[in-house]
Amino acid sequence: MEEHSLKTGSRFFLVTLLNVMITLFELVGGLLSGSLSLLSDAFHNFGDAFSIILSYAANRIGKRAPTVKNTYGFRRAEILAALLNSILLIAISAFLMLEALRRFMHPEEVHGGIMLVVAVVSFTANLFSTILLNNDSKHNLNIRATYLHLLSDALASIGVIISAALILLFKINWVDPLMTLLVSLYIIYESWPIVHKTFAILMEASPQLDFENIKTDLLTIPEITGVHHLHAWLIDENELVLSVHVNMADLPLSQTECVYLKIENILKQNYNVSHVTIQAECNRGRGTKLLLDKEKDFHNN
Structure with a gap:
């Protein structure tokens, strides 16, 4: 168990480091290219870095032994972290959807070449991060919330790659906010069940039993x-x-x-x-x- 905790901790650290680097890389790339989808990806990655740190802290707290004041232990810390992470994802996605709608009404010039290079690098790093946490995410809501953060960013990067290719080939800048809108909707769709489940656990709702x-x-x-x-x-x-x-x-x-x-x-x-x-x-x-x-x-x- 201790060896597994050390492995999980090292994975969290590596994933956090990757996300901080990706955030800075995409932020610069988004500003240079004028791409909303790149900037949105940068915001998501910044949220990921916070999410991973929060998840790791909750994971460590959750493993503490029960005390006189907490006779059931501290595992609810991970449920709280999963709830906060999912709400953060939904909030960021909602903000980016509003910005995407603004871009539809007021289109801006996007440089597809810079956008494509940054998106490919970002996708590679995000994919590696999701692979690192894939196994643990199947058995832990807290880690799953973080995993969804990373998976959503990997999907967002694919969207940015497609958008960049279309902008380069056909000069259709509106595809950039469209991809931001679609990815944000998908993230909200994936995050809501975690919000629902964690809230039910915190409210001590009855599990699905006959x-x-x-x-x-x-x-x-x-x-x-x-x-x-x-x-x-x-x-x-x-x-x-x-x-x-x-x-x-x-x-x-x-x-x-x-x-x-x-x-x-x-x-x-x-x-x-x-x-x-x-x-x-x-x-x-x-x-x-x-x-x-x-x-x-x-x-x-």
């Missing part, structure tokens, strides 16, 4: 006669936590622990629950709703 099916599975345990007050939430995108009340016969503690083990095995194997809190009751709560959605349900017990 609660009635969970109840049915738990009732297959002979000692359990009722299931109610079930709650489930996510600590991060991978760790699912669940609490549940179960009605049981008046058993000794040693036998109750055996029932608890059966419950934990069902929830872990069938529903990937990482941690479960079980409250055993004889008659209290019997007949109560599976999901506690009203305050009166609590007081009735």
